[in-house]
Amino acid sequence: MTENTPLSPPPRRTLSARARWAVPAVVAVGVGVAFAAPPLLASADSSGLPPVTPEELVAAVASAEPQALSGTVVYTARLGLPSLPFGPETADPVNLLDGSSTLRVWTDGGERSRVALLGDMSEFSVVHDGPEAWTYASSGDEVVHYTVSDADRARYESMKDEATSGRAAGQVPGGADLPTPAEAASQVLDRAEQFSDVSLDAESTVAGRGAYQLVVTPKTPGTLVARVVVAIDAKTDTPLRVQVWSTKDAQTPALEVGFTDVTFATPSDSVLAFSAPAGASVTEKVVTLPTDEQIAADHAKAASGTGLPEGVTVSGTGWATVVQATGVDGPALVAGDPSALADAPSGRPTIGSESAQGLLDQFGPQDGGGPASKFQGIDPATLYDSLTTKVPQGHLISSALLSVLITDDGRVLAGAVPPETLQAMA
């Protein structure tokens, strides 16, 4: 094109114009391959694990020592909930209700751990160090420090000496149980056999590690949960990922929490320690440890099934359980008014996924602060109407895994069942 102009490229360069334009094309293809190849290679390399039976796998998980590890956990909820009227910019536990969240997890396998929920420019941390625990929200520079009283502390120390397994240490107040897949999976497996079929799926790769996949399928058709898939690391028997599939969506799991990368090594001491930064607002909370008698009584209640608070009834079994409670003021509850729950049961509905439940318990609002305060300036009744669907029996919140029906006479029905079941019961 420019061969005869004085300004053409010098002749010693032999590349034609076409060859020159081929260079960016080749580079573009190379870049595409470089970004697409690693995930493809990783998923291809997932064979050759020794065969196991589901029973062996569950036993191995149950007996596995808690591992010291650090890693990144991605939690994704596709519950089909109406979107909340505030953005996901800051690291706030309420964002775990929907969408994707990234957490960093460090634990020494015992009683020291740190979990950080990452936001773009913010972080919400939960640090658990023996009998103490802290939460820190970077957006408000707020620290909550949980401690136990001196007497309880002495008792805790003796308990710790007795129970070196780490299981008992997991009961430490402060609620700093790790929302790792490990905790979630062991609970799922405990209940699995009674109401579900347990089988093994094809081996998979999670966080670059070969993993077995345990599939728990509910026996009853009357639930929204299609199946729960737990991926278990072949080497350490640590659960690496939990997926909960809804009957409404066969393509993607409704809830997914799993490691995207994990390192099995004890984290550095500085990560597992915490002290409140200067200038932060610190709230001190003393937690009372339950006494041995209380624990025994709770176990007895749970065993006999009479442990429910007043006003709460449970119907159905297993996956199709429906919890019914009376005396709840719907709009006030949505507005984040804790008094709306004053006469409501303390028993929470099981939402089919213990992992999500654990996360909600972990990061749930304390004292109606946190998420609720974001609703300031929004009319609770309007918000209530926009979040719920009006049905003849009252108001319905329907999601991929959980249905909640709030009747006009103040009853709440909840369960991992189709909304029609609740409406029929109301």
Place this chain on the structure above:
Amino acid sequence: MSHAEVMVQAPAQVRGAFGRLLRSELRLVLGRRRNLVLLSGLAAVPLLLGLVLFLTRDTDLDGQGPGFVGKVTENGIFLVVASIFVCLPFLLPLTIGIASGDAVAGEASAGTLRYLLVVPVARTRLLVVKALAALAFAGSAVLAIAVVGLVTGAAFFGLHDVVLLSGDTVPLGVGAVRIAGVVAYVALSMTGLVAVGLFYSTLTEVPVGAMAATVVTAIVSGVLDTLPALSAIHPGLLTHHWLDFAEFLRIEPDWRVVAGGLGVQAAWVAVFATLAWARFTTADVSS
């Protein structure tokens, strides 16, 4: 015919010619009045932000604001991060778009490009020099914000030990290194945009067109980044990883995140730099 033969001879390889060309180009870009005004404009941001926060620090507004703005009154060093955060969505892309979009198109528009080429300078070498000068300008733009932010923050609020996002406190020296990491990451995050601007600049003789197209690219990328329906392409977007500079302020920076962000920039640089090269070395330069 002798005329043409003289003209198509390879440029003579003179020692130090590249360095001289680069020096002259840097003098041109960094000394141009328009670019100095742009740099002063960027440098005014931390000054203004610091002044506003200083004047309102005893009111109810103290400690409020997005990103790191709320932390500035406690520790002046955060004015660096807060200013970068404020400039990142628009002011920095605008400044860099103007400089890189002007690189080749400006010469073409002024009619000086062909004189440069008959000096004679090989086109590839000229493009490299133009790219380096645009990169230097991008770097000085980020640096201007950082330096003025540091000085202003230190003067108004003092420098203290740095509280990380995780609530842990690190000594001022360690904190300063981390904030230097933020500045370096943001500066490197601009390289993709410089490459895009350089490519646009080789397409046209109208500098304003190339500048606008560069800024529009950054803005469109930012808009696409907010659409959940396009989440599949988000990780590859030019602007998606810009805010990952917060990684340097977490307790244990995850270097995979940092490397991922820089890798995406490298990919954009590779594609658009070669596009610019292919275009510039085959184009018919007539002005």
